Amino acid sequence: MAARWAMLGLLAACVASAAKESVLNMCMDAKHHKTKPGPEEVLHGQCVLWKDNACCTANTSTEAHQDQSYLYNFNWNHCGVMPEKCKQHFIQDTCLYECSPNLGPWIDQADTSWRRERILNVPLCKEDCELWWEDCQDAVTCKENWHKGWNWTSGTNRCPRGFMCQPFKYVFPRPADLCEKIWSNSYKYTTEHRGGGRCIQMWFDPANGNPNVAVAKYYAQNGRDASPAPQAVLLLLLAALLSLL
Numbered sequence: 663m664a665a666r667w668a669m670l671g672l673l674a675a676c677v678a679s680a681a682k683e684s685v686l687n688m689c690m691d692a693k694h695h696k697t698k699p700g701p702e703e704v705l706h707g708q709c710v711l712w713k714d715n716a717c718c719t720a721n722t723s724t725e726a727h728q729d730q731s732y733l734y735n736f737n738w739n740h741c742g743v744m745p746e747k748c749k750q751h752f753i754q755d756t757c758l759y760e761c762s763p764n765l766g767p768w769i770d771q772a773d774t775s776w777r778r779e780r781i782l783n784v785p786l787c788k789e790d791c792e793l794w795w796e797d798c799q800d801a802v803t804c805k806e807n808w809h810k811g812w813n814w815t816s817g818t819n820r821c822p823r824g825f826m827c828q829p830f831k832y833v834f835p836r837p838a839d840l841c842e843k844i845w846s847n848s849y850k851y852t853t854e855h856r857g858g859g860r861c862i863q864m865w866f867d868p869a870n871g872n873p874n875v876a877v878a879k880y881y882a883q884n885g886r887d888a889s890p891a892p893q894a895v896l897l898l899l900l901a902a903l904l905s906l907l
Contacts, residue, residue: 685766699763741827
């Protein structure tokens with residue numbers, strides 16, 4: 663009996679380790695993502711940060727920089743031309759979403775026809791969120807949640823009837839409002855700082871490596887509410903092991 667318990671304990675440890683590793687260096691099952699990350703030497707513009715290991719293709723990186731690309735037919739300029747300094751953050755947000763292989767701990771099931779998985783509650787660094795908010799205060803929009811509720815009858819997003827265009831600073835009074843609400847809680851505002859190993863950076867210097875590798879590893883090992891998938895798998899497997907006793 664003691665040997666059996668020892669074997670089950672060892673197996674449980676192996677299962678736990680495998681569950682943690684399974685969310686590292688991966689691409690989500692979404693509309694334009696590669697099935698596996700890998701080098702992409704010709705990534706365009708702001709997406710070049712991920713060229714050494716990317717979930718996006720060169721073509722996707724190019725389209726991420728367009729005002730209205732084929733990726734999602736989404737028009738940044740739905741309430742007039744978006745200021746360039748603001749648009750840079752939305753491009754970077756798109757590059758992170760499409761290209762990063764380090765979002766595994768926050769991948770969740772999606773209930774849409776165009777993707778099977780999404781990201782949820784990714785802990786965004788304080789500086790990234792606040793700079794995004796500061797540079798976009800004078801941009802204009804008619805909605806706080808850009809994931810749903812648009813008028814798509816023209817083939818691109820238009821403001822629904824009765825929705826008024828307003829400056830971001832009124833739609834999103836605080837940085838957390840912008841980062842958390844605009845993409846249905848894809849991101850979570852944190853007070854963690856860049857370089858601390860506890861938050862995902864949209865912006866970084868690739869010459870110093872990708873800091874998000876260590877962040878993903880930390881959350882995969884320690885677990886948070888934002889990463890239920892590995893924990894759920896582990897619990898199911900442990901339940902199966904206990905049934906053998």
